[in-house]
Amino acid sequence: MRLVFDQGTILLLEPESSSALADLPGALWDPRVGALRCPARFHQRLLAELGQRGVRFEDEVAGPADELPTLLPTDLRPYQEAALAAWALADRRGVTVLPTGSGKTRLAIAAVTRMHVPALCLVPTRVLLDQWARAIQECTGFAPGRLGDGEHQVEPITVATFESGWRHMRELGNRFQLLVVDEAHHFGAGLRDEALDMSIAPMRLGLTATPPTGQTAARLAELIGPTVYELRVDDLTGEFLAPFDTVVLHLDFTPVERAEYETLMATLRDVLRRFRAVDPGATWQEFVRVAARTDEGRRALAAWHRSRRLLAFPHAKRQMLANLLARHRDARALVFTADNATAYAVGREHLIMPLTCHIGRKERERALTLFKEGKLRALVSAQVLNEGLDVPDAEVGIVVAGSKGEREHVQRVGRVLRPRPGKRALVYELVVRATGEVQQARRRRNALAA
Amino acid sequence: MPLLLEAAIPARLDRGRILPGFLDERDQPWLHVLIDEVDRFRGRPLRELQQRLREPLPCATPHFKLRAAVQLLLRLGNAEIKSEVSPAVARETLFSEAAVQADRPRAVVVAAAASTLGLAPAALERALFADLPGERIFAGPDSPVSPHEVALRVNHLIARSLLFRASRVRIRAEGALRPVVRQAKLRGLICTVEDGDPPVLDLSGPYAVFRRTLLYGRALGELLPFLAWCARFELRATCMLRGQEGELHLQSGDPLFPASTPKPFDSKLEARFARDLKKAAPDWDLLREPEPVRAGGTIVFPDFLLRHRFDPSRQFLIEVVGFWTPAYLQRKLSLLRAAKLDNLILCLDEERCCADGDLPTGARVVRFRRRIDPTAVLQAAG
Numbered sequence: 001m002r003l004v005f006d007q008g009t010i011l012l013l014e015p016e017s018s019s020a021l022a023d024l025p026g027a028l029w030d031p032r033v034g035a036l037r038c039p040a041r042f043h044q045r046l047l048a049e050l051g052q053r054g055v056r057f058e059d060e061v062a063g064p065a066d067e068l069p070t071l072l073p074t075d076l077r078p079y080q081e082a083a084l085a086a087w088a089l090a091d092r093r094g095v096t097v098l099p100t101g102s103g104k105t106r107l108a109i110a111a112v113t114r115m116h117v118p119a120l121c122l123v124p125t126r127v128l129l130d131q132w133a134r135a136i137q138e139c140t141g142f143a144p145g146r147l148g149d150g151e152h153q154v155e156p157i158t159v160a161t162f163e164s165g166w167r168h169m170r171e172l173g174n175r176f177q178l179l180v181v182d183e184a185h186h187f188g189a190g191l192r193d194e195a196l197d198m199s200i201a202p203m204r205l206g207l208t209a210t211p212p213t214g215q216t217a218a219r220l221a222e223l224i225g226p227t228v229y230e231l232r233v234d235d236l237t238g239e240f241l242a243p244f245d246t247v248v249l250h251l252d253f254t255p256v257e258r259a260e261y262e263t264l265m266a267t268l269r270d271v272l273r274r275f276r277a278v279d280p281g282a283t284w285q286e287f288v289r290v291a292a293r294t295d296e297g298r299r300a301l302a303a304w305h306r307s308r309r310l311l312a313f314p315h316a317k318r319q320m321l322a323n324l325l326a327r328h329r330d331a332r333a334l335v336f337t338a339d340n341a342t343a344y345a346v347g348r349e350h351l352i353m354p355l356t357c358h359i360g361r362k363e364r365e366r367a368l369t370l371f372k373e374g375k376l377r378a379l380v381s382a383q384v385l386n387e388g389l390d391v392p393d394a395e396v397g398i399v400v401a402g403s404k405g406e407r408e409h410v411q412r413v414g415r416v417l418r419p420r421p422g423k424r425a426l427v428y429e430l431v432v433r434a435t436g437e438v439q440q441a442r443r444r445r446n447a448l449a450a
Numbered sequence: 451m452p453l454l455l456e457a458a459i460p461a462r463l464d465r466g467r468i469l470p471g472f473l474d475e476r477d478q479p480w481l482h483v484l485i486d487e488v489d490r491f492r493g494r495p496l497r498e499l500q501q502r503l504r505e506p507l508p509c510a511t512p513h514f515k516l517r518a519a520v521q522l523l524l525r526l527g528n529a530e531i532k533s534e535v536s537p538a539v540a541r542e543t544l545f546s547e548a549a550v551q552a553d554r555p556r557a558v559v560v561a562a563a564a565s566t567l568g569l570a571p572a573a574l575e576r577a578l579f580a581d582l583p584g585e586r587i588f589a590g591p592d593s594p595v596s597p598h599e600v601a602l603r604v605n606h607l608i609a610r611s612l613l614f615r616a617s618r619v620r621i622r623a624e625g626a627l628r629p630v631v632r633q634a635k636l637r638g639l640i641c642t643v644e645d646g647d648p649p650v651l652d653l654s655g656p657y658a659v660f661r662r663t664l665l666y667g668r669a670l671g672e673l674l675p676f677l678a679w680c681a682r683f684e685l686r687a688t689c690m691l692r693g694q695e696g697e698l699h700l701q702s703g704d705p706l707f708p709a710s711t712p713k714p715f716d717s718k719l720e721a722r723f724a725r726d727l728k729k730a731a732p733d734w735d736l737l738r739e740p741e742p743v744r745a746g747g748t749i750v751f752p753d754f755l756l757r758h759r760f761d762p763s764r765q766f767l768i769e770v771v772g773f774w775t776p777a778y779l780q781r782k783l784s785l786l787r788a789a790k791l792d793n794l795i796l797c798l799d800e801e802r803c804c805a806d807g808d809l810p811t812g813a814r815v816v817r818f819r820r821r822i823d824p825t826a827v828l829q830a831a832g
Binding site: 006007008009026028030032033037039166170191194197198288289292295298326329330344347348349351352353358360363366367370374375376377 | 457513538541542544545546547548549552553556559560575578579581582583638640642652654655656657659660663664665692
């Protein structure tokens with residue numbers, strides 16, 4: 001019998017006897033080609049199972065083997081060494097949970113260097129694709145391939161965006177032995193999971209600061225492995241992460257803003273209440289889906305969007321932001337907004353550089369360099385600074401508003417925790433009284449304390 | 451052209467059928483108003499047009515159709531950066547100046563930066579974000595579009611967006627099915643053709659056996675333009691829409707084909723073979739995509755016709771076989787033999803190929819790895 005790789009799957013061809021192949025892990029009969037087929041992820045288990053059953057076979061699954069050059073070794077901090085050891089002990093399949101700023105990329109590069117096998121690193125965004133590729137080259141001396149952001153260059157070590165990985169894994173799934181998944185919490189509940197299913201890589205390392213729970217966690221354990229090592233911000237505060245204080249500033253709408261907010265929320269609540277009466281257990285996403293199909297529902301959704309825009313940067317937040325930037329004019333500050341439009345408004349009003357998906361790679365790199373050198377006083381961003389981006393040292397974080405909940409907040413706070421002797425970081429949260437922001441801020445703090 | 455988001459596709463599910471909300475002549479009045487409205491914003495920032503299009507038109511409009519038409523028109527329109535200085539330079543100069551003069555009023559900082567760049571402060575303010583998508587100046591589409599053209603394009607977008615959500619497609623088509631088969635093969639789809647009147651094409655991806663994957667949706671959707679070349683077709687697609695599975699029916703006569711012809715999707719492998727053969731065997735002509743040939747219960751779509759220039763009776767059909775299994779090959783060769791089609795040369799990819807011993811004797815088969823050797827093909831031709 002022969003095992004061959006076919007577009008993210010493994011085909012079992014020319015079996016001598018079909019009875020020995022019953023109930024193989026993941027395998028199903030594919031009548032279109034008259035052969036058993038299983039997702040590539042099962043490759044290792046398939047080999048073990050066939051071996052146990054005494055089935056003779058040729059394994060032709062692995063793709064063309066590229067020669068890996070000598071890679072420079074990567075030094076690790078003690079906790080990173082411990083995380084890597086825990087991963088190795090778990091058969092090199094698992095997720096490590098480490099706080100933002102604790103060096104997850106470095107840990108992954110060390111795994112690639114030490115395993116010294118073809119490796120594919122999956123990262124969520126184009127910004128991180130570039131950052132990972134540069135980090136790998138700096139640490140190992142090897143220029144990795146890039147897949148995504150208009151590039152299609154595959155090397156024994158390659159960095160791909162989630163989107164490109166999903167699209168191209170059917171061609172590349174048999175070329176890598178190690179899969180590194182950055183911000184692994186994005187997997188386990190969505191379409192992109194198929195990318196991990198289509199790879200034969202027996203070694204899998206997931207990285208996250210905010211692991212998922214419930215069914216998503218279980219699925220992630222199937223695709224990458226279980227959580228094998230976990231540290232929280234508190235575990236590293238002092239020596240490896242800077243200590244920090246959070247200051248929540250409660251602000252008020254102007255009377256005009258308050259009246260508008262209440263009108264908008266009344267429009268939403270009215271429709272939402274009637275929807276909940278019919279379907280009490282429905283989620284917000286289900287409400288949005290249903291509401292989008294009627295005029296009244298769409299008016300409610302439009303009102304909700306307008307209320308979010310109002311909360312994003314009302315008069316009091318504008319004033320407070322000006323005060324905070326003036327108070328910390330000698331410190332480097334990161335400002336976080338709910339959306340790009342607010343980031344540009346903040347940038348224009350307070351003359352600070354926005355970093356958004358619309359700012360090109362070269363300009364972004366230049367801005368980070370100037371920020372590091374102290375030639376830019378602050379950066380403002382809605383999402384680009386949230387995940388993974390290696391931001392130079394900053395002492396002050398100002399959360400003007402958020403849109404993605406607790407996970408986003410944990411990531412944002414991590415941005416100002418790069419340690420330095422004598423440093424104590426400060427994180428401000430601007431919250432409008434008597435709005436949904438109050439409850440959101442409470443949940444964020446709980447997530448940070450967890 | 452980006453596809454429509456699932457929630458924004460004008461379509462409804464009715465007893466397992468997906469009914470697309472195609473635009474027709476009843477939509478032309480509001481399309482006219484929309485096109486005029488879009489045209490009015492030429493020379494203004496795209497942000498203003500986007501803002502305007504979020505508000506209702508001064509006539510009744512079906513919500514989802516309108517949103518789809520808006521998406522299409524915004525994509526068709528060009529937008530230009532108008533600025534006296536590169537916005538990136540404007541940003542770096544101004545924000546760096548702000549760091550130096552952190553305690554000075556905003557106006558003073560702007561004036562200082564503008565002076566550095568030799569601009570008026572207002573020009574610097576205009577340049578600051580002039581390259582952002584919303585700040586670009588809307589210039590409209592390259593050539594004027596009629597409501598009818600917009601309707602066709604929107605319908606095409608709707609059909610592709612639905613096919614993007616398909617896991618399996620069956621096409622019954624007459625005439626010009628070959629380009630569809632060819633495109634499907636080139637996109638790595640599993641493609642079986644049942645002979646019939648007309649023949650039926652069954653398309654799906656390898657992964658479809660495990661779950662209702664959308665992985666091949668893009669490839670399935672990209673086949674749609676090629677159906678315009680078929681004399682008559684009926685398409686049945688199994689799609690997931692709003693959490694439910696439904697069947698989408700499309701057929702010739704549906705108003706969904708704009709005038710432009712689809713961009714060909716060429717195979718480097720075949721192009722290189724044609725080039726190599728021309729060099730290695732100047733006495734032979736290679737014709738691409740000859741007529742399909744019926745053989746038993748199936749239809750063969752040869753990729754080439756190889757014909758001797760001075761002896762046209764010496765001609766061979768060449769098919770580059772995509773993925774295959776020995777059982778598939780055995781079946782295919784016995785069908786070819788039964789149909790007395792003995793001048794067909796099969797080129798098999800070695801990376802997906804079984805050993806020589808598995809091939810029936812006498813079969814004209816050439817094995818290749820990444821490049822088809824023209825000499826081997828001529829040898830197989832005898």
